[in-house]
Amino acid sequence: MITRRVMIAAPKSGSGKTSVTIAFLENLKKRGIKVCSFKCGPDYIDPLFHKSVLGIPSYNLDTFFTDEKTTDDIFKMHSKDFEFAVMEGVMGLFDGLSGVREEGSSYHLAKVTDTPIILTVDTKGACRSIIPLIAGFKAYDTEGLIKGVILNRTSEAVFNLLAPMIEKETGIKVVGFIPDKKELTVQSRHLGLFTPDAQKNIEEIIEKLSEEFEKNVDLDVILNISGQSEINEASSFAKQDTKEICTIAVSKDEAFCFIYEDNIRLLKEMGAKIVYFSPINDERIPEDANGVLLVGGYPEEYLDKLSSNKSMLSSVKEAHEGGMPIVAECGGFMYLHKSIEDREKKEYKAVGIIDAKCTFTGRSVRFGYIEIKEKTPSFLGEGGSIKGHEFHYYDSEKNGDSCIIGKPYKDRTYEGIIENKNVFLGFPHLYYPSNPEFAKNFVEKCVDYKNSKKV
DSSP states (O other): OOEEEEEOOSSSTTSSSHHHHHHHHHHHTTTTOOOOEEEESSOOOHHHHHHHSSSSOOOOOOOSSSSSHHHHHHHHHHHHOEHHHEOOSSTTTOGGGTTTTTSSSHHHHHHTTOOEEEEEEOOTSSSHHHHHHHHHHHHHOOOEEEEEEEEHHHHHHHHHHHHHHHHHHHHHHEEEEEOOOOOGGOOOTTTTTTOOGGSSSHHHHHHHHHHHHHBBBBBHHHHHHHHHEOOOOOGGGOOOOOOOEEEEEESSSEEEOOOOHHHHEEEEHHTTEEEOOOTTTTTSSSOOOOOOEOOOGGGSSHHHHHOOOHHHHHHHHHHHTOOOOOOEETHHHHHHEEEOTTTTTEEOOOOSEEEEEEESSSOOEEEEEEEEEESOSSSSTTTTTEEEEEEEEEEHHHHHHHHSETTTTSSOOOEEEEOOEEEEEEEEOOOOGGOTTHHHHHHHHHHHHHHHOOO
């Protein structure tokens, strides 16, 4: 299969990458092109928007989480059966680890996967001044990957004036523009965009964005400049028939929706059957569960519903008291506390496994990439570590001290994670492909629990 691909990137955050990406995906789908999508970096919400358009999972690619070969292998594995792959960049094109390194940047990912770049430039409030901006990005593009420009939030008149000048002075093709209209805006909040389910009139917004893209962007030009390369299945990710040896219940609803699809893939490859449940709407965790994965999300937006579901709170606590393995990240970690306080200081009862309270701080508490090492080997294995990230405005009275958490390329570490034989609980979001042993050990703990119940 020949997979053409392109990355939608930008000079900075807030330039409209997500809006352009979902409009692009919708137009490819309307053309009958078999398309898949990816998100650069540690982001959960943008892939949900991709999925809302395509109806299939969108995967994260990150050259900090995984080395160059593994990252490229993951890309190949997920794109090999598609005609076209669209990647959405993160932050500014060259913004990587700590904001200054190439590793983890959109540009590094484009280099590793040999992907042409379409630069989305927010033109509101500027005209000719964007030409030196684009020229500077081209000069910094040592691999010659920037192949096109989309002018966002501008008028047709400005586009017609600027496009010839940009092409003449930079040699980069201007493939179109998106007008500045309020009805094309995707809503945001403190952790980024609203999820598609929480977005008002999301289907209408996608359709309007798609119409503007179809009218004002030359899709054929993008198709012509998209790279072509043979995508073969990566040998290190050869498909295999795996016998299901345990069942892991994964939280999934409007409060808990931050899931890396490759984490789920790895759990399945290690032998886990995945069943989803809703802490908001279901009465109990699934009866056949041998382990629980509580993912992140926005539990603070649904505290009344979560607290009111007393049967679920009791079910999770009883599972823990019975020795069932539990992994919890960020919002899932908050849910396990004795209580959670909202922005107005109102306190809501939660599961109660952790005898402490979570409170809203009004600021980003711990932010960015991290690497986690255990003090005593358990989930990570002897000498193992796992990569992830933190991004939360809530904090806990009891963050744990079972692990050493380090900031990459910075002389800074701190303690965190509540861990014992069967639990790994904390604010960090983990990316399992950075250490597949985590998934393997989690599954093995679930199997041990399952077997203990047979005795």
